[in-house]
Amino acid sequence: MSDALLDVRDLVVRYGDATAVDHVSFTLAPGETLALNGPSGCGKSSTALAVLQLRRPASGEVRFEGQELTTLSEPELRPIRPRMQPVFQDPYGSLSPRHRIRDAVAEPLRIQGRRPTPDQVAELLDRVGLDPAYGDRRPHELSGGQCQRAGIARALACEPHLLVLDEPVSSLDPSIRAGVLNLLADLQDDLGLGYLFICHDRAVVRRFADRVMEMRDGRVISG
Numbered sequence: 459m460s461d462a463l464l465d466v467r468d469l470v471v472r473y474g475d476a477t478a479v480d481h482v483s484f485t486l487a488p489g490e491t492l493a494l495n496g497p498s499g500c501g502k503s504s505t506a507l508a509v510l511q512l513r514r515p516a517s518g519e520v521r522f523e524g525q526e527l528t529t530l531s532e533p534e535l536r537p538i539r540p541r542m543q544p545v546f547q548d549p550y551g552s553l554s555p556r557h558r559i560r561d562a563v564a565e566p567l568r569i570q571g572r573r574p575t576p577d578q579v580a581e582l583l584d585r586v587g588l589d590p591a592y593g594d595r596r597p598h599e600l601s602g603g604q605c606q607r608a609g610i611a612r613a614l615a616c617e618p619h620l621l622v623l624d625e626p627v628s629s630l631d632p633s634i635r636a637g638v639l640n641l642l643a644d645l646q647d648d649l650g651l652g653y654l655f656i657c658h659d660r661a662v663v664r665r666f667a668d669r670v671m672e673m674r675d676g677r678v679i680s681g
């Protein structure tokens with residue numbers, strides 16, 4: 459059996475008649491960062507959504523920790539979802555504006571029927587470099603970088619093995635990007651997380667990724 463964290467074979471994603479991802483294959487090892495790079499519209503986000511089974515692929519295989527996901531029903535996927543978490547580009551858009559940060563961070567655990575203690579939430583905020591007192595705030599009371607850190611804390615709540623990072627620093631001020639990337643690198647070192655890292659910025663990709671897969675028009679052109 460393969461010891462890959464993620465093994466994607468011949469992935470095809472369609473929107474109606476349009477093919478957004480055209481027979482894409484790749485593997486990701488535990489603790490590794492694979493970047494998906496390429497111009498706007500080449501199929502990076504569609505690949506990410508299909509890996510997470512948030513958009514069901516038209517064909518192909520997505521094997522996560524040895525388990526083929528594409529044939530599973532939504533109830534069958536439920537116990538697997540906590541282990542593969544997304545972090546999206548827009549930190550404000552991915553946190554509900556009405557909820558305090560502490561509730562946003564605790565929500566994935568509550569969805570699983572768990573009852574996180576205030577100390578557990580404070581520990582998660584501390585883990586991403588946020589003062590636990592920020593748990594009382596709402597997203598609009600945080601900077602973009604702080605909000606993205608809260609989004610990362612939320613993703614970490616379920617103790618995932620894979621983070622799918624879709625342009626996680628692209629909307630951030632260049633001066634705070636490095637801080638968030640350093641945080642992600644530290645978390646990977648400490649927790650052994652695998653990262654599927656979607657990013658159109660080649661300089662960031664070169665610095666951050668172990669391997670780079672280049673896409674054009676839904677296909678892999680290198681990597």
Ligand SMILES: Nc1ncnc2c1ncn2[C@@H]1O[C@H](COP(=O)(O)OP(=O)(O)OP(=O)(O)O)[C@@H](O)[C@H]1O
Pocket residue numbers: 473476477478496497498499500501502503504505658
């Ligand atoms: N929900 C959708 N409905 C129809 N077409 C879509 C949808 N989402 C994406 N597409 C199309 O699929 C193709 C791939 O889009 P995708 O967002 O995956 O690319 P991308 O490389 O992530 O681009 P970007 O960097 O701009 O996010 C594009 O032609 C896009 O217009």
